[in-house]
Amino acid sequence: MRSLNLDQLRALETVVELGSFTGAAQKLNLSQSAVSTQIRELEERFGLQLVERLGKKAFATEAGREVIRHGGLIAAEAENLSAAMRRRREGWLGRVRIGASTTALIYHLPPLLERLTLAHPNLELVVTTGTTAGVAQRILRNEIDAGIVSLPVDDPTFEVIPLRDEQLVAIFPASMKALPKSATPAMLAEHRLILEYARANVKLLIANWFAAAGIATRSAMELDNLEAVKQMVTAGLGASIVPESAVGDERAKADLIVRPLQPALIRTLAYIQRRDKPDEPGFRIVRDALMTLRRPGAQGSR
Numbered sequence: 230m231r232s233l234n235l236d237q238l239r240a241l242e243t244v245v246e247l248g249s250f251t252g253a254a255q256k257l258n259l260s261q262s263a264v265s266t267q268i269r270e271l272e273e274r275f276g277l278q279l280v281e282r283l284g285k286k287a288f289a290t291e292a293g294r295e296v297i298r299h300g301g302l303i304a305a306e307a308e309n310l311s312a313a314m315r316r317r318r319e320g321w322l323g324r325v326r327i328g329a330s331t332t333a334l335i336y337h338l339p340p341l342l343e344r345l346t347l348a349h350p351n352l353e354l355v356v357t358t359g360t361t362a363g364v365a366q367r368i369l370r371n372e373i374d375a376g377i378v379s380l381p382v383d384d385p386t387f388e389v390i391p392l393r394d395e396q397l398v399a400i401f402p403a404s405m406k407a408l409p410k411s412a413t414p415a416m417l418a419e420h421r422l423i424l425e426y427a428r429a430n431v432k433l434l435i436a437n438w439f440a441a442a443g444i445a446t447r448s449a450m451e452l453d454n455l456e457a458v459k460q461m462v463t464a465g466l467g468a469s470i471v472p473e474s475a476v477g478d479e480r481a482k483a484d485l486i487v488r489p490l491q492p493a494l495i496r497t498l499a500y501i502q503r504r505d506k507p508d509e510p511g512f513r514i515v516r517d518a519l520m521t522l523r524r525p526g527a528q529g530s531r
Contacts, residue, residue, distance in 0.1 A: 238300035322511035421467030
């Protein structure tokens with residue numbers, strides 16, 4: 230008995246669609262005996278009757294309907310495979326999956342992604358957001374290929390390339406008056422703090438900054454999105470500490486009061502990937518593009 234193949238599944242689907250072995254043979258450009266053989270081989274393989282005749286018409290049994298349903302899924306995947314191989318023949322560079330912190334995705338990646346898309350239309354990019362820990366775990370599971378995250382990343386499985394250092398700043402609602410020129414841990418401890426949630430690396434840097442001054446941080450609110458943090462501060466619900474790039478646009482400057490931190494606090498954006506990641510052409514193109522984010526002096530979190 231031959232192995233299960235797409236022709237057998239197609240024959241069953243066509244017989245049931247047309248209600249006729251003769252009609253199926255004509256549509257598939259086969260002899261009626263060839264169609265009958267394909268149906269018989271399917272029935273012998275599964276040990277079940279898949280087609281029954283009622284009068285002059287052929288109908289699927291309940292088992293036959295289930296085979297047709299699964300056969301449709303198999304045929305769709307086979308078409309996806311053919312399309313993927315066709316794209317590769319025609320110069321498709323593949324799919325590259327990038328994980329990024331919200332800040333990196335919103336404030337650093339858009340111009341770079343636009344340039345990549347225009348320069349390489351045969352390259353498919355998939356970009357998702359997450360915390361450093363989340364992105365790292367997805368890279369380990371091979372769900373994404375590379376990440377732009379905040380340091381530290383200490384797992385030796387990863388190749389880690391610092392890209393740029395960025396000042397963190399304090400933000401307050403625009404309605405707040407008589408603020409000092411810089412924000413110290415003691416001064417910020419007097420405000421309700423709205424911060425990113427605990428697994429975010431920036432949150433850990435902030436906690437250590439307060440701890441160095443002998444102050445334990447207590448968040449009034451924790452959110453998983455910097456834009457949401459800014460909205461809450463704008464609404465007067467508290468103050469926050471965010472990367473400087475998050476408050477660089479004119480709207481943010483109008484809605485918020487920004488103050489440098491004293492002492493200064495710096496986070497470092499870095500590129501990470503598995504050390505054993507294959508260096509395929511599409512991936513190499515994306516990696517080289519992400520390296521353009523690199524700025525002199527990025528040495529890791531301090």
